[in-house]
Amino acid sequence: MATGTVQPQSALQQRYGDATIPEPARWNNVLDTVHNHRSYRRYLPDPVTDEEISLLVSAAQSAATSSNLQTWTVVAVRDKARKARLAALAGRQTHFVEAPLLLVWTADFARLRQLAQDRGVALDGADYLESSYVGFIDAALAAQNAVTAAESLGLGTVFVGAIRNNPEEVAAELGLPKHVFAVFGLVGHPVQSEQARIKPRLPQAAVLHHETYALESQRGQVDVYEERIGAFYAEQEMSHSWTERVLARLASADSLSGRHRLRESLRILGFPLR
Secondary structure (H helix, E strand, C coil): CCCCCCCCCCCHHHHHHCCCCCCCCCCCCCHHHHHHCCCCEEEEEEECCHHHHHHHHHHHCCCCHHCCCCCCEEEEEEEHHHHHHHHHCCCCCCCHHHCCCEEEEEEEHHHHHHHHHHHHCCHHHHHHHHHHHHHHHHHHHHHHHHHHHHCCCEEEECCCCHHHCHHHHHHHCCCCCCCCCEEEECEECCCCCCCCCCCCCCHHHEEECCCCCCCCCCHHHHHHHHHHHHHHHCCCCCCCHHHHHHHHCCCCHHCCCCCCHHHHHHHHHCCCCC
């Protein structure tokens, strides 16, 4: 973004790094909460109450779930020593320990398999890749609902996929039974002085296609985005362009930080993936 240009003000403008976006005709508190989403990595020691956790979980359970299978579970971790061990397994992310509460969201087929075992019936369909997808999607939908609820309560969050760096060790730490896989999670009271700004996303023209997918037009949209996200990165003292960052993130197995073993880990933890 060139020096001297008008800076985005509203949450909608900041979401795209575009000050020319007009104020919508329709707006409300829900839209404001959703558009103001940002990631926090510094937390106050103030505890998250049982009542607040209950509200987050009820919001999570209000998300869509495929065929009402409800194939997810969340583990609330408050113990500092356990958070420290999980932090070590997840790339040594210190905010795991700093946050008063770590919520670990899991794809969970143990509950359904237990039901089948108790009744002596087969559950062969749970062995297929499609069912594993359902578990991960259910967990993601539930967690995103919880994030929105948390932010409406003044809590701060960040999704931490590094919990998947060492799946078997995380499962052992949390006492996860077979057929349960930890996906991500974190929540707490954010340090309000932290410079956590709304991070611009790709222009809608890059992600919204009409009738058919138009790949060729992506290049121009990425060029526009590079300029907008570049200003954000500069303010955050982050190097490299968006393109450089995403290509480096997927450049090799090493760049996946252990998650290249995901298929093997899933099988070890009871997801056959036929």
